[in-house]
Amino acid sequence: MSEVQPTQPEQDNHPDQMPEFEERLLLAERKDWEINEAVLQPMFKTGRGFWILVAILSAIVLWGFYAWGYLIYWGMGTAGINRPVYWGLFITTFVFWVGISHAGTMISAVLRLLKADWRRPITRGAEAMTAFALMMAGLYPLIHLGRVWKFYWMIPYPNNRFMWPNFQSPLMWDMVAIFTYLIGSSLYLYLALIPDMAMARDYTEGWRYKLYRVLALGWRGTEAEWHKLHRALGIFSVAIIPIFLSVHSIVSWDFAVTIQPRWHSTIFAPYFVIGAVYSGLSALASILIIVRRSMRLQEFLRSEHFDSLGKLVMVAGMAWVYFWFAGFIVEWYGNEPIVRELIHEEVSGPLAPFFYLQMGANIIPIILLVFKRVRTTPVLLLGTTLLVNVGMFTERALIVIGSLQRNDLPFNWGTYRPSWVEISIVAMTFAGFALLYTLFSRIIPFVPVWEIKEGRLRYTLRRIGRLLVPTAAEIE
């Protein structure tokens, strides 16, 4: 590791590049303990604003649970679903959350494999997002059960009737896949956390010390430990990628395996997966921007990270448009009556507002993200990425509800209006997610300190002409 002093002249001549360098050099000449401090300090400050936020979120969550109780007690009828729209906002939001959960592994696993160095400061945030989003998603299969008190009949255990669940049912695939993914991403998150827990342990006392001590499992940082940790993480990042691909494919098959018009499509799996990545990455960007602001992590989450993230989002978006089009053109061209009807409904019928909201909110961001200015200006990026998720949510609603409202027998068509119960419960999961994340950010070092230090080992600043350029060495 080399500590290169900034040299005055460059700074004068290139005022516009100053901040970039400043930060990099800053980090470069920071002592390890300074970095530790910088990461840990914001965790310890929980001001009034923080508690107010927690209070509000908890209130929403509690209300949501009341609504759920109401739903269970009075029956599914208290939700807005009916015949033929047997699935409504619940399944829509379920798909949405599963989608959000896809960014975590995308960032940490795929990028770790690719040795993309800019991933380092954002991996933990991403993995946490995955875990929490999956927890929220996992609630819905329970919530939408008519007799939730019998949910355990879906669990494969040798019961007194010798009856096993039906493993041909996509819902079973769903359940096991999501469970697997949840376990996987949580363990992945935790494994990479151990060294930082040890670090935090050495810097704290009181309840935090007790907590971190337990979580650190007695980590010291011997070479052997580091070595094993690396191997484990390596295996994880390979193993979790197929899982993350499978999960949303399976969710898509919930729909695609039926012969419901517009659901019965082969492109659904990749279409859903890419949509998931798109919305997941956007959500990640939004969250990072907010956390960065609230926890003053500008030093670690720097514009170059958002720049790369923005590019990734843009690419995912393009891919989404491609898959959407690939599906749409076939349906449009095939001109099957019911499908024609459905497309008509979307393009110029009652569903038109949602359809154009979806298309607009999913395509405009791609164009915006072409500009570096948008990618690197937090406010603009925040707006753009939030827009993406509005679009993706609408897309899911259109797929689930829009298709169910129509079927082959026009006599059986129907319409759907969400009820206060559904809206409350959906709100509950959003609030619950935010709550978990807020608490997480105050308890767990949001930036993976050891990974940053590891990355820092590779930095050198080379002088190219009149520029100081950071260069990272390829080691391992």
Added chain:
Amino acid sequence: MDKTNNLIALFHESTDTAEAIDELHTLGIDDEKMVVITGVPYPHGALGRQVEWLTLPYIVAVGALAGFLFGLFLAVITPHLYRLDIGGHPPVGFPPAAIIIFVFTMMATIVSTFLGVLWEMNFPRFGPAPYHKLVTAGHLAVLLEYPATLDSQVRQVLESHKAHHIGEPERMAL
């Protein structure tokens, strides 16, 4: 071997550490008598020590196999334990079976990896262990065990490479 000494030494910087370790080798203290504790994962060989062999991959392989078999049981055996016809499907179809088997294999892989690595590090281990808090502050710590006879040379080697806090390693609760 007769009586041995234990020693901990902290370094500011990796190059010194590496050189010190080399010289200690020449003194005839071999690797397993030395433990290097760092707050940052140094690349293999950076400190001039060989990499040890891991059973982790085998644990994972076994776990994966177990998962595969469990998936196989659920997807292929259970439908026959309680036969019910559905929608003209055969009791066992390839695609659903493939999905179930795949997912359970992956689940087992992940879990066994995690448990495997904990087992290898024999974690959790909260008992007192030789450690120094400055490690997380960026220092590199070297724990030594050597025959008492070499004491003076060892100390001299360490000091020559800007080591500090040389002394009895304090065992602290972790």
Added chain:
Amino acid sequence: MAKDANQSDEGIRWALVVDLDRCTGCQACVVACHAENNLQIVGEKEAAYGRWTHWIIIHRYWEGEYPNVKARFMPIMCQQCSEAPCEPVCPVFATYHNEEGLNAQIYNRCIGTRFCGSACPYKARVYNWFRPEFPEPLTEQLNPDVSVRTRGIMEKCTFCIQRIRRVEIDAQAEGRSPTDGEIQPACVQTCPTSALIFGDLNDPNSHVSQLAHSRRSFRLLPELGTDPGVIYLKGGEVNV
């Protein structure tokens, strides 16, 4: 061991023939079904929002414009498909195919995912959105052979399986097999114009299998390949 639904050409296959030329849309079957199967009454508000529970409904289709307008009736109930889209999707086997070709719905087993409802192309399945309410003494009208379904359970036409079983058991006691036309679901029994005929499709001599071969016969949404157990007979056309 149950017979595979694919080889449904041996053994019994219960089927219902609906003669659209006879149907007058009089709704007798609907009420008969309510009476026989303890369907719940949901009231105007819920009915308006598609929460009614009729197992058999009579579609009414308009053709043409005034004054040359025609209205046609088409009773639609669970089609008892051999290749039922609703069956494989149930995670707990609450609906399966029994060896008499019926698409059986086990209320006790149902956990209410409503997946079968979404998968059914005929939307012939209905759901218990709320607890059923039978103000006293309407409980007395409940048929003891059929359980009342509580909230959160999917249900549908069963071809009055309890009536099938009753006749089968009685016949067994007399050491014979049920004769053609002896088994009558409630709707078939009451239908004033005899537009509904019930019987074993695999018995070549049964009334239904003969009607099934008439040139008027067709099935609903055949392109989906669900192989329904309900066979419709086209309304005849005579012009003055």
Added chain:
Amino acid sequence: MSKKLTRRDFIKIAAGATAATGLAPVARRIVIEPFVQPPEETLPGQATWYASTCRQCPAGCGIVVRTINGRAKKIEGNPLHPLNQGKLCARGQAGLQVLYNPDRLRNAVRQSGGRGSREYEPLYWSEALDLLAEKVSSLGHPDRMAFLGGLMPDHLYQLTNSLLTALGTAPPIIYDLQCTLEGRRPATQLSQTFFGTADLPVYDIAMSDVVFSFGANLFETWMSPVAQSVALGSMRQGKLSGRGLIVQFEPRLSATGASADEWIPVRPGAEGYVALAIGRIIVEERLGHVGSHRDNAVLYQNVDVREMSAASEVSVDTLRRLAQAFADADRAVAIPGGYLSGQHNGFASMLAVQALNRIVAQIGRQGGVFLSTPAPTVALRSKPEVNTLSDVRNLIKRMNAGEVDLLLIHGTNPLYELPAALGFAEAIKHVPYVVSFSPFVDETAVWADLILSDHTYLESWGYQVPSPGTDRPVISSQQPVVNPLYDTRSTAQVLIELAARLGGRAVEAIPWADEESYLQELVTELYGSSLGAFDARTPPGFWTLWRQYGGWWSEKEIRQEPETTDIVQKPLPMVDPQFDGDPEEYPFHLYPYSSVALTDGRGANQPWLQETPDPMTTVQWGIWVELNPQTAEELGVEDDDIVLVESPYGTLEVSVFVYPGIRPDVVAIPIGQGHQDYGRFAQAVTGSNPLALLAPITDPDTESLAWGATRVRLSPTGRKKKLARLESIDGQGRESIG
């Protein structure tokens, strides 16, 4: 449970839904009575079937009721019964909910808070009967008592009749809405005029090749819908002679019209003209195979086809085509239906229609029109005569004039069933004491001082001669299928006990100990008749069989060929329809039709019938007005918009149903909803009674209500109420997309 019953058998049985898990709390509350003294013929858990007669409408179909542990569980058609041959309609199926209706009166009650207070206090029957007897005997003059009845079982009618005559009171006035809508009175009169007998003719749809139905909703509520539906079945697909043809003449496409092969939207009131024109063409052009039409020529001598065509808005070509079809058919029959009788010129139209059967020589022939042979016993023949609206008018006049001190009301609900304009609601206030026999608190019972709640029909005795009958003499028996649920008492029994209390001529007139013995005496007159499908060795044996079979009927067909009277010697009358309301001010004809499920509103308290979708509109529970799409467009309203319907006599707010099958100048409203009382299910439906709109005008020939002769105007209110449709509006009534 035997060992052989494996788990999966268990599941299979569960598929038969006999298992108790998943049972709703309500179902758990069912009490299964311990059979300390088991009712005879009842084995615990075993179903017993009792034969009886359906009283949900006047048709008199035979039913069998499945009872378990002394509770009725299911009503099915009596397979032996010649009239309905095991079949039953929606209303018949719903009979259980009359029996188990939660809003039934559970004993005799007196209205404690005064009339209309809806506060009741229970009475012991002895008290109640004393009270009634006291009221009767304290009458100044027997005329000051009046009995207003609906279409009651024959035996009750006889009892009432003989009791009233014995007391010197006028015979009961029989009037209810169902009879009015199906035109029972005019039909009787037509039969009288045409065949010289009061028996209603039977139109042999089953054997006919061409059926011309003039405003008869054959398969819904008219006369004997089940029998007619059974006939339709065999006429369509049951005959060797090929598929029969039905043509429906009416301004609105009814469910019957939908089942018909052709629908001719005739101008309201002009159906007779169509019949005349068709007749004229047949006679003039000597169509068909009956040879000479000379003796028929006189009938049509002053009929001009073009005029008729213009007046009825049916093109001459169509008329000719139809005439051809009708005349050429081997067997054809023309049916004068209820809607005709609901016109100011109703009787003339009905004559014209019946005449068609005459000129194609279908009278008395198979596939034509014939009379059903009456039962061989005199006693069993007399049956309720429906009175004219004028009789009701007179009663109302007398009530208003204070000439009625005691009014007894049974089986009818005048406050709901009479056009409000007749002012019965006002008149009843002038009657010092009103006694109702209704098992439910309906609109009229609210104005009664005393309610001697009757049994429901599943708890009571009786018999009925179906009218119109069928191809053989039939008498349907009625018996209790369950013990009375509550402390109610059958009206026949009440009358007998009343007579006993009154003593004197009354008790001489009806001396029987109780209803059952009275019935036995009547019925056993049939004992020994050679015709019967069954015969017994002893009268008691016969009584048993009579109950087991569900009545008595001849085993073989006995049709009766009617003699046509000399009506057919003079030209058929041609009467222009008249309508109440100025065409300028009230542009639309109002067509209040009887709902398939609720008929005249009696069904409104039965949830099954309320939830049953209307066949044509698929609406459940609600009330609506049907508009032709063009009309709706002109008014600027669409589905579910609430419009204000105004006639010279009343107004009504109701949701719109845009209905392709109705004339642009006609709006139709189903009858049966809009109850103020009559129980929770009837009152659950918002909206008011369409009879409030009707003009109290009658057909001068029959003096029965011309319920189709009112004009109305419509105006949008700008409000909306969603109707509980089964059908999706977005689906636009299509069978398939594209």
